[in-house]
């Protein structure tokens with residue numbers, strides 16, 4: 314009821330989302346793994362510097378990414394993404410800033426999405442402006458690595474990918490077909506910065522909207538926490554729904570502990586014609 318009041322009371326919301334809203338789509342929290350922000354090289358995240366400087370690390374990264382891709386590509390939005398799309402349609406949500414790279418807001422049909430940490434669905438060249446869709450690169454990987462078939466059997470229940478040393482070392486990674494440069498997913502890796510124009514865009518949105526609704530994030534990355542600091546500075550109302558504690562619990566007007574899907578679906582339910590009602 315308190316959350317419903319919060320949403321009713323404010324004209325236009327800026328929504329900040331994180332990994333916690335995608336768990337119900339089957340992406341393990343913090344292990345969005347092979348293709349996500351926390352893509353790991355063995356058991357820790359790949360750092361931006363390492364990725365740029367080591368061919369061996371890139372090879373291992375792309376081999377694992379190749380195997381994990383078909384599953385990641387096919388994940389579907391869940392009730393939280395669908396409710397946010399509905400709230401955008403009725404003019405309640407002015408902007409969704411997501412830390413997720415899984416494209417699920419767009420799959421749900423949301424249009425006003427800012428992908429703070431980029432997207433796993435695009436690949437960029439580190440040397441020229443060339444960008445390609447990730448699924449196109451999958452076809453190139455397949456041609457270059459005919460003996461390695463990406464199958465779900467190679468993914469463990471925890472979302473990790475099991476590859477032998479030989480499989481990794483024998484994996485062929487293509488260069489940019491425009492300039493021969495290094496290809497990197499269009500994701501902000503650890504140790505990399507969110508592009509300046511994106512930071513400015515988020516800032517302007519937070520400034521222009523009435524309140525901030527935070528869903529499924531602990532706010533542990535500074536690029537997300539900075540948005541909360543800006544909202545506090547501007548005396549905007551802030552509400553958080555997250556399963557655990559967050560960095561800003563003590564600084565906000567309303568904190569609800571729970572899974573986003575459970576909490577939001579208590580307010581909005583689908584009616585017979587697939588429209589949300591409250």
Ligand SMILES: [Zn+2]
Nearest residue numbers: 438441489492
């Ligand atoms: Zn290039």
